[in-house]
Each structure stands twice: as structure tokens, then as C-alpha cells.
Amino acid sequence: MTAVLEISGLNKSFGGIKATDDLNLSVTPHELHAIIGPNGAGKTTLISQLSGTQQPDTGTIRFQGQDITQIAPHKRAHLGIARSYQITSLIMQMSVIDNIALALQAHDGHSFRFIRPARGIKSLRDRAMSLLDRVGLADKADLSTAALSHGEHRHMEIAIALASEAELMLLDEPMAGLGLEASAQMVDLLLGIKGKHTILLIEHDMDAVFALADRISVLVYGHIIATGTPDEIRSNEAVQHAYLGEE
Ligand SMILES: Nc1ncnc2c1ncn2[C@@H]1O[C@H](COP(=O)(O)OP(=O)(O)OP(=O)(O)O)[C@@H](O)[C@H]1O
Numbered sequence: 001m002t003a004v005l006e007i008s009g010l011n012k013s014f015g016g017i018k019a020t021d022d023l024n025l026s027v028t029p030h031e032l033h034a035i036i037g038p039n040g041a042g043k044t045t046l047i048s049q050l051s052g053t054q055q056p057d058t059g060t061i062r063f064q065g066q067d068i069t070q071i072a073p074h075k076r077a078h079l080g081i082a083r084s085y086q087i088t089s090l091i092m093q094m095s096v097i098d099n100i101a102l103a104l105q106a107h108d109g110h111s112f113r114f115i116r117p118a119r120g121i122k123s124l125r126d127r128a129m130s131l132l133d134r135v136g137l138a139d140k141a142d143l144s145t146a147a148l149s150h151g152e153h154r155h156m157e158i159a160i161a162l163a164s165e166a167e168l169m170l171l172d173e174p175m176a177g178l179g180l181e182a183s184a185q186m187v188d189l190l191l192g193i194k195g196k197h198t199i200l201l202i203e204h205d206m207d208a209v210f211a212l213a214d215r216i217s218v219l220v221y222g223h224i225i226a227t228g229t230p231d232e233i234r235s236n237e238a239v240q241h242a243y244l245g246e247e
């Protein structure tokens with residue numbers, strides 16, 4: 001079975017700081033793989049190298065068998081890698097459904113260039129509606145995006161990632177800034193997506209990580225010190241010492 005993502009010997013320094021230190025990781029098809037680690041461990045830097053916004057110093061990244069280390073971010077997106085967008089990618093003045101339709105259109109720009117406009121618009125709205133349904137926002141479709149809560153904006157980000165039909169979704173702290181109830185709703189949403197896409201999840205919320213992950217990798221000072229099932233990680237002494245013990 002070809003790994004969806006195969007990272008070998010990845011290194012990235014900022015001045016004297018090794019943000020990524022000989023990092024090796026293999027992510028299998030349709031698994032939800034969580035990366036945990038203390039602040040500054042290099043989690044976001046890893047995601048940036050996978051989405052292509054930062055270049056590693058050395059090492060290789062393979063996606064579905066193809067070496068993508070030198071490939072530009074937009075080409076990686078086209079190959080099927082989606083990074084969860086920051087809140088600023090939503091256009092607050094537009095309606096909820098129009099934000100999703102825009103994302104669908106951007107994706108279609110690559111794949112269905114010749115679709116007839118009128119039919120295209122109807123089906124675009126239907127597809128946007130079905131994505132909003134999947135993230136639990138169908139009843140908010142026609143509201144202004146600005147009227148939604150922070151948690152609902154996070155759900156819209158997931159809908160936008162889903163719009164790209166990406167094989168690999170890179171999610172950098174989707175629960176950040178969410179309260180207990182909104183976090184629980186995000187866990188439910190991700191449980192629903194799980195198994196249909198390959199997901200690399202970075203998250204500080206340990207309850208969420210242990211509820212969602214098939215496997216967990218622990219990153220400390222840019223290096224993965226352990227990879228395993230939630231049970232294996234929970235009982236791993238090096239992990240307890242380096243990270244979980246702090247909590
Ligand atoms: N553009 C940059 N220039 C200089 N140093 C950087 C840059 N980006 C990250 N770093 C440093 O690299 C290290 C890893 O940072 P990174 O943001 O990847 O950590 P993180 O695990 O995502 O942390 P957090 O949990 O706080 O989000 C840190 O020491 C950080 O200060």
C-alpha cells in the first residue's frame with residue numbers, strides 16, 4: 001500500500017533554531033494522523049513545508065508516491081493537498097453559501113472548464129448546500145458570514161477544504177479559540193469526515209486528539225520521538241516525560 005504521505009530526512013532551520021530535525025513520517029491512506037507537541041515544536045513549520053509555503057533545507061516529501069518537495073503550493077493543491085484556511089480567507093461581507101460557492105468555483109476552474117454557465121450556477125449552489133449540510137450549517141446558508149460565531153467560521157473552513165475534494169487535508173489547530181461546546185461540535189464534524197480523506201491534524205486539545213486519531217506522532221524540538229496508536233502514545237514513557245507529563 002503506497003503511503004499518502006512519505007516524509008524522509010526533513011530538515012529546516014531558522015538561523016540557529018532547528019524547527020524540523022531529521023523528520024521521518026509515513027501517513028497511510030484515509031488515516032487520521034495527529035501531530036502533537038509543545039509550543040514551538042515545529043508543527044506549523046511542518047505543515048508549511050507540506051503545503052509548499054516553506055521550503056525544507058534538505059529531505060524529501062512524497063505525496064501518493066510522487067516527489068513534491070520542489071513543487072509550488074498551487075500545484076500541490078491541484079494534486080490533492082488542502083490546508084485548512086486561516087479565518088481571514090473567509091469573506092465576511094459575503095453570505096455563507098457564497099463563500100463556499102466561491103471555493104467550489106476556484107476548484108472547478110481546474111477541472112470543469114467547459115460546463116454550461118446556467119446549469120453550472122444551479123449545481124454550484126446545490127453542491128455548496130450539500131457541503132454546508134455536511135458541516136452542520138445548512139440553516140445558516142443565506143446569513144452574512146460576519147453574523148456567524150468563531151466556531152461556525154471554523155466549520156466553514158472545513159467546508160472549504162472539503163470543496164477541493166482533497167485526498168490529504170492538513171488541519172492546523174481547528175479547535176483553537178473554541179469553547180467546550182464548539183470544540184465538541186468540531187470533533188463530531190471531524191469524526192464524520194474521518195475515513196473519507198487522509199487527515200493530518202495538529203491540535204493542542206488532547207481530548208480531541210485522543211478521541212479522533214488513528215495514530216499520533218509526538219514532535220519535540222522538530223523531531224518525532226514516537227508514533228503509535230492513542231493507547232501506545234498514552235503509555236509511552238518518553239512521551240509522558242517530554243510532553244503529556246506536563247499536563
Ligand atoms: N519564519 C520563521 N522565522 C524564524 N523562526 C521561525 C519561523 N517560523 C517558525 N520559527 C521558529 O521555529 C520553531 C517552530 O515553530 P512552529 O511555529 O513551527 O511551532 P509550533 O509547533 O507550530 O508551535 P505552536 O504550538 O505554538 O503553534 C519555533 O522556535 C519558532 O520560533
Ligand SMILES: [Mg+2]
Binds near residue numbers: 043044045
Ligand atoms: Mg503552530
